[in-house]
Amino acid sequence: MKTVTISDVAAQAKVSKSTVSQFLNKRYDYMGDKTKQRIERAIEELGYQPNIVARSLKQKSTRTIGVIVANILHNFTTEVTRAIEDACISADYHTIICNADDDPEKEKHYIEMLRAKQVDGLIIFPTGGNRDLYKKMLKDRYPVIFLDRKVEDISISSVLLDNEMAAGLAIEHFIQKDYQRIGMITTSIMHHITPRLERIKGYEKAIRRHGLPFIEDYVKSAEPTNIQQVLEDLLGLEEPPEAILAGNDLVLIELLKYVKQKNLRIPEELAIIGIDDVSFASFYTPAITTVAQPTFEIGKMGAEALLNKIRTKNTENELFHYRFEPCLMVRDSV
Amino acid sequence: MKTVTISDVAAQAKVSKSTVSQFLNKRYDYMGDKTKQRIERAIEELGYQPNIVARSLKQKSTRTIGVIVANILHNFTTEVTRAIEDACISADYHTIICNADDDPEKEKHYIEMLRAKQVDGLIIFPTGGNRDLYKKMLKDRYPVIFLDRKVEDISISSVLLDNEMAAGLAIEHFIQKDYQRIGMITTSIMHHITPRLERIKGYEKAIRRHGLPFIEDYVKSAEPTNIQQVLEDLLGLEEPPEAILAGNDLVLIELLKYVKQKNLRIPEELAIIGIDDVSFASFYTPAITTVAQPTFEIGKMGAEALLNKIRTKNTENELFHYRFEPCLMVRDSV
DNA sequence: CTGAAAGCGCTTACAG
DNA sequence: CTGAAAGCGCTTACAG
Incomplete structure (x- = not known):
């Protein structure tokens, strides 16, 4: 050859x-x-x-972008990256996906690696743990977009869900169905991950808006492996919640496992809403009410924002944080 | 900058x-x-x-491989590509994933594009529709591995599931639980996709092996969008099957939608097994009995086989078709 | 122990 | 309308 x-x-x-x-x-x-x-x-x-490598060297463009996701295990991540890939392919760009696995060290390695590979820009679901690197990219005027999360004081544009609204929709639906004792579980907030904090804030605001007491014990955060225990505690309270909002798909799955194991009837013994419209929600028994994120639009917007930055050579540096609206999918679990 | x-x-x-x-x-x-x-x-x-691009040009290696999947919508595909990525990262290779969407034209475009990008090798879930291209790669001694499927008369090594065994395990489980009238549904076999054909063959063999009559009307293939109709026909037969094997995850989902809509009780009114151990199988009600593929091992093996071909510059050309054994996950739907 | 030179396969002013 | 030459940022014999 x-x-x-x-x-x-x-x-x-x-x-x-x-x-x-x-x-x-x-x-x-x-x-x-x-x-x-x-x-x-x-x-x-x-x-x-x-030979495109030779061309890239000369033209200083690889027509490839990098995507560094925080954790590929979320259904949200899979769907969004798929949308990003679609949008890039249409624009004749390729995509390299890397999974930081919630580890800032890995994220750092990938950012450096992908820049060394001369990808034209980066979409990052930031772990939040590499502030110096984020700043360096900004200083280098290197095209970057944050997705799903933003990082305090780092002026990189982002495309996000309206997380407060997502929790709000769920809580209001519970209230409308006459639930008063409403709990919420998210994955760990140790690292100040934007959507988790904002969803909790949205929960609290909605509770207070409707004149219900905000009970701290009703809001829990934990790693997926500890959620069974958390549920045990939560439902063992003197006045346990009658309804629970699962902060994302992984929490919902843990919750459903628990419910099955304890043989609880949904919604009679426990009402449930999950944020993220998981694949099985519609044909689960009972069908699960969820808050859907427009994953396709989010990915598409992220890709287009980045490609635009690349095309304009990142000259117009208007900072934005675009929020997409979630959508309540009413089914039978409330 | x-x-x-x-x-x-x-x-x-x-x-x-x-x-x-x-x-x-x-x-x-x-x-x-x-x-x-x-x-x-x-x-x-x-x-x-x-600048890795410059290095690649000189060294004639990009330390990147391409993966062209037939259809990213299968859970199997997602899991396998994840395993491929992991294995490649450990070996300090990057991965570019492309989705052919079951379209030979797209597959062709991606093969040519990725080769132009000088990726060091390709893992392909072949659509089967580009025989000339497959042959050309073989002639060029370009490193390629087929995954999940093989192509008639094309001597490219592959890593596959033991599909006959997969269907066999399911059928034997049905029989052991005293089901006799057993149906099977797969997605379309128009394009002679290996796993589908082999699973049907495995079904037939198992049925005959146990002295049951092989009833052609009990075996159906259709696009996911037509499966509701197929089920309607199948269960409208004079002697309808009492048990159904879903040939993959997409079929299982259609089947569960149908069951829910018709309010059938599983397994009393219809027993079910699905090939592919979908995420919700264990906490669905009833928990779904499935045949699990070792997706992680399959992906890992595919990646290692390719990396090995790349390292040896494809000199040892021993052709192999490695088969992984599936595993029956007994739960409550039979 | 280190440097000069050629070359990987393209693209791009520039000259004619 | 087409070609000679330089250059993209590296690596790699080879010479000293």
Whole structure:
């Protein structure tokens, strides 16, 4: 497999490399018809494919972006990255996905690696643990967009869910169905992850807005592996909640496992809403009421915002934090 | 953001580019200690990051592989690609995932694109519709592994599930639980997709092995959107099946939607097994009996086989088709 | 122990 | 309308 290069084509077509290059880049402006045809034939005969690595080196663009997700286990992440890939492919960009696994060290490694690979820009679901690196990218005017989360005092634009509204929709639905004792569980807030904090705030605001008492014991955060215990505690309270909002898909799954194991009836013994419209919600028994994120739109917007930054060479630096509205999917678990 | 190159480092450290390059590649053999330190400082001071594109051009390796999946909507695909990515990252390779969406044209585009991008090799879940391209890669001795599927008469190594065994395990479990009238539904077999054909064959063999009549009307293939209708037909037969094997996760989901809509009791009115151990199987009510594929091992093996081909420059061309054994997860739906 | 030079496969002013 | 030459940022024999 001796690779055939532009020189081989030039030789075969009896023109110069420059002319072949013009041809490849469709700059036909002044090219003679016979020349074009000769080149076309030569390419055909030799089965020539341009080497994009060489082109990238010269053009200083790889037409590839990097996506660093905080944790690929979330259904949200999978759907959003799929939307990003779609949007990039349409714009003739490729995508390299990396999973930071909630670990700032890994995130750092990937940011450096992808920049070394000369990707044209980065979409990051930030762990929050690499403030210096985030700042450096900003200083370098390197194109970056944050997704799903933002980082305190780092002026990188982001596309997010309206998380307060997401929790609010759920709580209001509970209240409307006459539930008063409403609990909430999220995954760990140790690292100040935006959506978790904001959803808790949204919960509290909605509770107070409706004149219900805000009971701290009703709000719990824990790693998925500890959620069974948390539920045990929560439902063992003297006045246990009658309804629970699961802060994301992983929490919902733990909650459903618990419910099954304890043989609780939904919604009679415990009403449930989950944030994230998981695949099985509609055909679960009972069908699960959820708050859906517009994952496709979020991913698309993230990709377009980044591609736009890349195209404008990041000159217009208007900072934005775009919020998408969630949507309540009313089913049978409340 | 004027990029700092190896020349800048060389100038700053007052050595030649060659020496810096040696340093970067950890060929310290004969390097003076003071030289090393000077280079180290210069790199530090300038915040230098090597340009991997330039290196790739020279070394003719991008340390990146491409993965072209037939259809990313299958849970199997997501899990396997995740395992591939993990294995590649450990070996210090990156991964570019492309979704052919069951469309041979898209597959073709991605194969050509990724080769132009000089990825070091390709893992393909083949659509089957690009025989000439597959052959060309073989002729070029370009490293490729097929995954999940193989293609008739194309001698590219593959890693697969033992699909006949997968169907066999399910059927035997049904029989053991005293079901005799057993149906099976797969997604479309129009394009002779390996796992679907093999699973149907496994079904037939198991049925015959146990002396049951093989009833053609009990075996259906259809696109997911038509499965509701297929179920309607199947269960409207004079002697409808009392048990159904769902050929993959998408079929199972359609089946569960149908069951819910018709209010059928599982397993009393209809027993169910699904191939692919979907996330919700264990906490669904009733918990769904499934045949699990070792997705992690399959992905890992695929990646390792490819990386091995890349390392040996594809010289040892022993053809293999490795089969992984599935595993029956007995739960409550039979 | 270190440096000069060539080369990887392209693109891009510039000259004619 | 086309070609010669320089250059993108590295690596790698080779010479000393």
